[in-house]
Amino acid sequence: xxxxxxxxxxxxxxxxWTVDVDRRxxxxxxxxxxxxxxxxxxxxxxxxxxxxxxxxxNTMRIINAVDVANKDLLAPITxxxxxxxxxxxxxxxSNKSSEASLPDxxxxxxxxVKFF
Numbered sequence: 001x002x003x004x005x006x007x008x009x010x011x012x013x014x015x016x017w018t019v020d021v022d023r024r025x026x027x028x029x030x031x032x033x034x035x036x037x038x039x040x041x042x043x044x045x046x047x048x049x050x051x052x053x054x055x056x057x058n059t060m061r062i063i064n065a066v067d068v069a070n071k072d073l074l075a076p077i078t079x080x081x082x083x084x085x086x087x088x089x090x091x092x093x094s095n096k097s098s099e100a101s102l103p104d105x106x107x108x109x110x111x112x113v114k115f116f
Contacts (some may be wrong), residue, residue: 017052018079025077026068038065
């Protein structure tokens, strides 16, 4: 079982909860792949809640592991919008010399939200 430590992700929390959860799931899968625990195509069991906070864990999903390295958008797992990957955000941050901001899916900009 691979459990993602909060310390690995504490600086990269996003304002949209479902997008944040999806990115954490993908980060955990990629971490497992990097360590050799997970192979591309392996089934991965994901346990999440229906809302933020303790006491709301009620959802189990089984997905196939995908290699997300160097991808800018990821398919949604818990939400309905595409997920900006850690690679996309890190490359955006490295390209900006001024203060960077993460995309806010609540802005409604057509560039921030992509639907499948």
